[in-house]
Amino acid sequence: MKNLLFGYLDKERIETLREKFTEMNVVDIAQIFEEIPEEKKLIIFRILPKDIAAEVFSYISQKEQQFIIESITDKEVQSLVEDLYLDDTVDFVEELPANVVKKVLRNTDDETRKRINFFLNYPENSAGSIMTIEYVxxxxxxxxxxxxxxxxxxxxxxxxxxxxxxxxxxxxxxxxxxxxxxxxxxxxxxxxxxxxxxxxxxxxxxxxxxxxxxxxxxxxxxxxxxxxxxxxxxxxxIDDILDIIEEETTEDFYKMAAMEPSEDDYLDTSIFSLAKHRIVWLLVLMISATFTGSIIKKYEDVLQAVVILTAFIPMLMDTGGNAGSQSSTLVIRGLALGDIKLKDWPKVLFKEFRVSLVVGSTLAVVNFLRIYFLEKVDFYVAVTVCSTLFFTVVIAKAVGGLLPMIAKKLKVDPAIMASPLITTIVDALVLMLYFATATMLLGI
Amino acid sequence: MKNLLFGYLDKERIETLREKFTEMNVVDIAQIFEEIPEEKKLIIFRILPKDIAAEVFSYISQKEQQFIIESITDKEVQSLVEDLYLDDTVDFVEELPANVVKKVLRNTDDETRKRINFFLNYPENSAGSIMTIEYVxxxxxxxxxxxxxxxxxxxxxxxxxxxxxxxxxxxxxxxxxxxxxxxxxxxxxxxxxxxxxxxxxxxxxxxxxxxxxxxxxxxxxxxxxxxxxxxxxxxxxIDDILDIIEEETTEDFYKMAAMEPSEDDYLDTSIFSLAKHRIVWLLVLMISATFTGSIIKKYEDVLQAVVILTAFIPMLMDTGGNAGSQSSTLVIRGLALGDIKLKDWPKVLFKEFRVSLVVGSTLAVVNFLRIYFLEKVDFYVAVTVCSTLFFTVVIAKAVGGLLPMIAKKLKVDPAIMASPLITTIVDALVLMLYFATATMLLGI
Structure with missing residues (x-):
């Protein structure tokens, strides 16, 4: 289809091209438009019937929108803005550089200009900023x-x-x-x-x-x-709402993986912008993790006495992190969908506590059987590891269940209380518990 | 409002109650219905005008639907099914126990029964299973x-x-x-x-x-x-699509936190069902993590020689896990939204590689300054830790970026290639690298 259209373009069969476009879905036209070589874009845009051109304009990327506005005449800008729905105009005006915005506003009538400015004053992500005034x-x-x-x-x-x-x-x-x-x-x-x-x-x-x-x-x-x-x-x-749900969910996914949310398309984002969005959290978490390291340093003599204890550290840390993020993910998602309310916190905590008893004891028993009978680990070491494992799950599920609700209460986005942060917190608690148990049970 | 309605109910002012319900939104009626004491539910359901009753029925929980079907007469079932849209009927028939389904099917005409059976034959989550046949x-x-x-x-x-x-x-x-x-x-x-x-x-x-x-x-x-x-x-x-998007996204969240997806409401799910959904993955990951432990065991002598090395294990493991899950989350979300296609894998890999160079070197430098100058760690130990840190980020981002795409290629849901699994894989790689570097640089 695309090649056929490009063929018409090369042979300058403008009328046939216009006809074909009129029959096509505007989203498909917008997609093809992105792939046309730059020098032909303007020709194509001018071929399109006026109302279709406006619709296509609202679907192309910001970069393309800017290119069009910069290339067309003042009169064409005027006619384009007239054909656009006000919310689409506001959408692209919000994103464009100042000189391009000026060209748009210069070519709109007083009434529309006043309305656009009015819209731009609504707080970002508010109902006012996403509404349209064209209703019956x-x-x-x-x-x-x-x-x-x-x-x-x-x-x-x-x-x-x-x-x-x-x-x-x-x-x-x-x-x-x-x-x-x-x-x-x-x-x-x-x-x-x-x-x-x-x-x-x-x-x-x-x-x-x-x-x-x-x-x-x-x-x-x-x-x-x-x-x-x-x-x-x-x-x-509702079509705008679908986009918003997608945007908000993606934001949650990013925050839960310790990244600053970004609205840009991954493949179009520059390396430094991607790195910037990830580095802050990694630094914060890295420095927090050294706190865990200092707990190990404090117990160096314990580890030196029973070196085998070190071998179980990764398993305990990973299980704690995983058990905690299961709970935090459930609560974060429940809060986002409105299935869990803040006032439910005692219910959540009690539920997570009971689940952790079941899960923790199962894991502890399986692990005991494996390391005592298969790996032939010393009995007291096995008891140390498995009792720590049990309490790790209990603590992790309590921390994972509570922290997102505390965040919400403090008006912080619960999504940041996800896997990475929970893991770091649970790690430190687990190691303290591990060494305390070891000191007690192994008499070091 | 609710209390007012309950007042009418107590005083048996049936007509007033019916009038009030007629003015209300069916979703709100369904919500109130859930809170009515059981013995009054049937009275209320029978008060509602027929068409409103059917709409309310499609919004109440499965438990309530079952209660209604079991309590009303055959004739009432017949009239209810007549007023329901076919897709709503199919929705609840799918979920109900066999004896209740029988009561429903017994009371529908041949045509409808044939249609319901036809629908039930479409594969779960297919377009056929969610469509409705009532169109113009x-x-x-x-x-x-x-x-x-x-x-x-x-x-x-x-x-x-x-x-x-x-x-x-x-x-x-x-x-x-x-x-x-x-x-x-x-x-x-x-x-x-x-x-x-x-x-x-x-x-x-x-x-x-x-x-x-x-x-x-x-x-x-x-x-x-x-x-x-x-x-x-x-x-x-589109109203059904909103529910589906929510359901699919929740499924991704659950899988990404190492849980079996479940469609039930968290607060209504039993402890054992919650535990069951979490325990399998925790067990798998726990046992995989012991592989990491065996790497440590193999290098016990290195740790015994330079005990301080143990103190940096949590930081290296956590940073590796975090860096990896950033990449995997981006790719998993990109694949789900269609922003990233399978054929983009070389682009993604190259992009993640370049980002990892920027992020890895920043983290390594910051960490070196901190541990060498502030913590006064031995120079060669500091170099061991920081070079491992750098390569950890590079490896983690490659693994995190690639695994979801490989999963997709193998027709496995990419969402399982998230934080928990990536962390376990990266942990093992990091420790091998760490000990290899230590052996080399510290001459142990």
Whole structure:
């Protein structure tokens, strides 16, 4: 398909090309656009019908967007911004360098410019910053017939018409009605009778994570956004929510692996930027781990007396880290999805405690059988290792279960309380316990 | 609100209660339903208007669903199943014990029973198993007016009417048209002229993860599902996709923390079930870690000669594990989102190699300054520790970057190649390297 299109391009069969593009999905066009040699990009962009060009523009990468804005005329910028949905305009204006932003703002009318600036003032990741203002508003005393004719009149410019909002004179939100309900109702029915008054809505300053949870809980396709005076100011549609859920989850994955989150595509990110995102945490954890080292140093004489004890250190440390991160991952994910609430902390702790008794004793018994009978390790050494192993699991699960909840309570992202940090903390506790037990049982 | 409703219930003000419920969101009713004392549940369920009862039923937990089916009469089961969407019926039938399933199937008509059985035969997590058959189909030679009258006629029973599908006589998929486009078009327009022929669709046997990626890529609200003969057999709507994305991501989180994935809510899962999901991996990893221990045992004499070397083992192991899981997490997430493809493996490896040079040398230098100048460690010991540290990072990043891709190539879920497994593998490599370097540099 791509080669066919490039063939048309080479032979300058512009009309055929335009026709082909008109039949294609804009996401596919955007993907092909990224692969076109730079000198042809502008030609292609200008071939596209105006409305398709705007849609394609909202799907191409930031680098390409900047290239287009820099290359086209002021008049073309003006027409592009007119065809874009406001939230897409805000999205790319946010990311572009100042001189390119100036070119955009210079070519928009006063009204749009004011709106863009208004949007840019919402805190990052707030409902206000991701909403769109292109929605369909109806009045409750309209008939279905009147509503349909209003939808026909204004619908073409709206991001969605599948969900319509009923507002009072003061723009207060009074109800929500699905296009589906309107279509399936008698044309003389009054909107008030078919609208749903129990509207689920968010405030402009709510965090996007809260918004995503609302979508999931109520299976919504769109959510209205109100300001502090309860006036309807915009809506958020589900396609944006899918992107946000993906972004937030990726952020959690990165934090849980001790990396600074980044929104850039891995393959497009520079080496130094990747290194920068990883090095801080590695340094912090490396220096914390030397604390564990100093515990070993303190007990050098114990190790010198019973050298075999050293051989079990990796196993104890790894098992502690793994048992702890199992618990922390469960709790972090549960908190993120809203399945676990802060007030559940005693339940979580008690549950993890009971699980750790089962898991810890199983591991300890298996390990005892293996090292005492198979490896023929001294009885007291085997008891030292296995009792430490048991308590390691108990401690690790308590630490892993509690720390994410403490983080949440302190308004820190629970995701940082994952495997790497838990491992470092549990390591130190395990070694102290190990040497204390050894000193006691082996009489060193 | 809840207390108010319970008040009505106690005073047996059934009519008021029914009215209140009719105004409420079904998800909220389902939530309240879970909190009602058991002996009142049936009363409440019977108070609800039939269509609302069915919707509430699809949102309550499996335990509650089973209770309802067991308690109501055969006739009520029949009417409930009639009001449920087929995919919701299939969802709960899949989970219920055999005797309850029998009661359901006994009370459905032949047609529905055949359909349910058909659904149950699709492989788990396939597009077929999550689709619904309640969609609106149109013909391409219909006018907009005819299309609207068909939608009005059949739309009430369909899961979505926002997206309609155009099929040929042989049920082959020919196009897709949004309700929005139909409403905004002239009533004499022919559907063929406004439908989109470039339809994105999936096969009944495609994996649900593939389906989710398609939704994200093209910002879809619904996707048509075709059988092997390209006939339209169902659709999947975005609300189900949100749940699937959540489920798949949670599965990845669990696997990455060395747990068997489970779909149950943490707080509702029994201790033994939780323990069972964690213990297998902990055992496997514990036993693998003893391999690391045997490396230490082999080099006991080196450690006995220079005891201080033991003190740096935790730091080296932890840093190796952390550096490795950073890389594996990036790659696992990139593969899951489709940002990284298998064919990119040389790019990923080269990138990780260059990042590891930057990160490894920084860590090594910082560590050298600290232990040589602050801790006054012997120069050759410091060089041993820091050169091992450098190569640890290089090896860990290579292993972390490659293993998930190898897993994917072998059709194993890359998510298991995360922190715990990488840590165990890197641990062994690090210690071998450490002792080899020590033997060489310190002349032991």
């Amino acid at each position: 508003d109806l009045k409750k005393n309209m008939t279905v017939k009147e509503a349909i004719s209003r939808i026909k009149k204004i619908g073409i410019d709206r991001e969605t018409i599948d969900t319509c909002y009923v507002t009072s004179k003061g723009r207060k939100l009074e109800g929500v009605v699905l296009l589906r309900q309107i279509i399936l109702s008698d044309e003389n029915e009054i909107i008030e009778n078919i609208m749903d008054k129990d509207v689920k809505y968010v405030n402009t300053h709510d965090d996007q994570e809260t918004v995503a949870l609302l979508f999931k809980k109520y299976d919504l396709l769109a959510v209205p956004v109100t300001d502090n005076e309860d006036r309807l100011v915009g809506i958020i549609t | 189909d149109l013909k391409k030679n219909m006018t907009v007016k005819e299309a609207i009258s068909r939608i009005k006629k059949i739309g009430i029973d369909r899961e979505t009417i926002d997206t309609c599908y155009v099929t040929s006589k042989g049920r082959k998929l020919e196009g897709v048209v949004l309700l929005r486009q139909i409403i905004l078009s002239d009533e004499n327009e022919i559907i063929e002229n406004i439908m989109d022929k470039d339809v994105k669709y999936v096969n009944t046997h495609d994996d649900q993860e593939t389906v989710a990626l398609l939704f994200k890529k093209y910002d879809l609200l619904a996707v048509p599902v075709t059988d092997n003969e390209d006939r339209l057999v169902g659709i999947i709507t």
